[in-house]
Structure formats: structure tokens, C-alpha cells
Amino acid sequence: MKHAARHLFNLYALSIFLGLMLLAGCDQSATTTPAAMPEDPVFSYDQAEVQGAKPWTSENFKNNPDNFQFVIIGDRTGGANVQGTFGLAMDQLNLLLPEFVINVGDIIEGYSRDKAELNAQWEEVEAMATKLEMPFFFVRGNHDVSYPEAREVWRDRHGPSYYHFVYRNVLFMALDSEDAPRLDPPPGMEEQIKLYNRLQTEDPQKAKEMLAEFMKDESIVAGLSKPIEFPEEQFNWIKKTLEENDDVRWTFLFMHEPSWENPSDSFKAIQALLKDRPFTWFAGHLHYYDYDNIDGREYITMGPAGASWHHDGPGNVDHITWITMTDAGPQIGNIALKGIFDRKGLDPSLFGAYDRKGAVMPEEQQKK
DSSP states (O other): OHHHHHHHHHHHHHHHHHHHHHHHHHHHHHHOOOOOOOOOOSSOOOTTTSOSSOSSSOSOOOOOTTOEEEEEEOOOOSSOOTTOHHHHHHHHHHHHOOSOEEEOSOOSOOOOOOHHHHHHHHHHHHHHHTTSSSOEEOOOOTTTTSSHHHHHHHHHHHOOSSEEEEETTEEEEEOOTTOSOOOOOOTTHHHHHHHHHHHHHHOHHHHHHHHHHHHTOHHHHHHHHSOOOOOHHHHHHHHHHHHHTTTOSEEEEEOSSOGGGSOOHHHHHHHHHHTTSOEEEEEOSSSSOEEEEETTEEEEEOOOSSSOOOSOSTTOOOEEEEEEEETTEEEEEEEEGGGOOOTTOOOGGGHHHHHSSOOOOOHHHHTO
């Protein structure tokens, strides 16, 4: 009897033990995270098909996720060309798909005190910019804010005259080279711009002669030779922005007029604030591409993107600047707009806009 009772007790104990083990196993299986499935490789090939020598040079692809690309585009106005180069450039940028685009000023003709006219000009250019599949950042140029009325329109449409943003640990600063009081433009500037733009179509040679005379005007020469000052309020903002972003991997600065060509004391003070950090500076205004290396830092004056040409030479090129930001700093490449066309090939009817040689008019239009 005792033997039977002991046997039953042992069976009971064994069943409890097995039950506890089963529960423990269930709990463990519930909390154990299954092994992650391996990701598909970025690059693969049939190793049975390709053995030994390979028909490619490397498997070190330039696909660092920390790298990014953006585009800078120069002046549209100061005599926007009749072929509409800037508008076409928006379509071209959509082919390239940078992450964003920054302009260096002079995007409307301006030099009007009529707010309705100024707003109409902004609506025209914003209709072009909003065709882009990526953000477009504005920078103030002299044509954009030529009179107090134009400054008010800017403020209503675009807010602050200078600003900054950080993208992927890179600081972008849009400065206002038009902030300090400037010399008054020549009398009748608005009418001269309209006449020049009309002559581009009616008499291109006369338009060219008119522009050459305009660039000799004493007020224009004086304005170009006057150093650009940065008022105290903007200088303090620059100083504060740099101090608050002292750990970024690079700094890009943008403004309209290339102040380094004839530096003022306030500009030299800004350079002193930047001396211990890597940076690259971009401007426009001169409608001619130029490169300067000052104390080991790069300063680039953009060529135009539809604006009138002011000088003869290789800097006369409608272009964009393509920048790839890498861990080692920016890689900078300039692309002539005439070298960008879609998968269908170059459209001969648009070649004048690409190359500034004038589109060939259909024969029936030439007879009119």
C-alpha cells in the first residue's frame, strides 16, 4: 500500500515538474526575439557567371547616406533674356533632382515703386520656382529690393531679409548684401530695363550697345566700386548664428553681391568670425562666373541663369553649380544649362535659350 502511494506521489511530482518546464519553455519562446532576416545586398551578381577577372573596376559605391546634393543658381534678371533660360532651368533641375535649390538674388527686374507691378513680377517667378519638385530658397538682390516699396513686398511675401537653416548637420546662411543704404539708381531705371528687354527681341545688337553704355554710367560704376557694409543688427545676428552652430561639419554662406571683391570693414569682421571653421561662400550680381581662394577658403561668384551678360570671356555661361556634400567637404561641379536635356534629346527650338545664340525662327515667322 505504501509502495503504491509513493508511486502515485512520484507521478504527481513528475507531472508538476513537467508542467513547470512546459510553462517556462512557453514563456521563453514568447520573449525570445527571432533573428533578423538579412537585408538584400545593395549590389549582387551571379558568382558562377563572373569568376576571377570582373568587367568592372570597383565595388566601392559612392552611396554614403550622410552625403547630399543641392544646387545653386545665379541671376535671372538685370535684363532677363527673352529666351526664358531661367524658366527652362526649372525643368532641367527636375531632371537632376537635387535635394534643394538656392538662388543668389536678382530674380525679378524690380526698380519699380508700383506694388501691384512688383507683386506681378514675383508671381511670375514663383510660378517658375514652384514647378520644382524640391524646395527653392530665395536670397535678396538689388533688383529684388530696389526701393522701399520693393522691400515691403519682399517682407510680405518672403519674410526676413536674412536667415539660416541647418540641413544634415551643415549650416546654410543667407545674408543680405542690400541691407545698408545704397546709392540711388540712375533716373528712369525701370523704363531703361523695359526698353532693353524689348530691344532684345526687336534689335539684339542695339540692346547690346545699350547695355554697354549703361555699364559705363557714373552711378553704376560708383555703385559697383562702393564696399558693401553689413549693419550692426545683421552682424550681431551672423555672430550669434555662428556661435549657436559651432559644431556643424561645414558652413555655406550666400548673398547677392560678392563683397570680397572690395571688402568693407564689416565684411572683414565677418571673415574674422569664420576663420576657425570650414566654409564656402557664394554670390552673384556680376553676371560672370569667377573663382577666388582667399586664405584657403573658396569664394565663388555665380554666372547668370538668364540675366544679361556684362563682360566677354569664359565666365559668360548660363549654368548651375551642383554640390555634393561629403565627409571631406563639398565637391563642386558647374554644369552649363545647354548641357542638360531630357531623354528625348536636345530640342532645336529651345537651343537659343540653352546657348544664347538665338533660336531659329520658323520660316513663316521670318517672312512677317
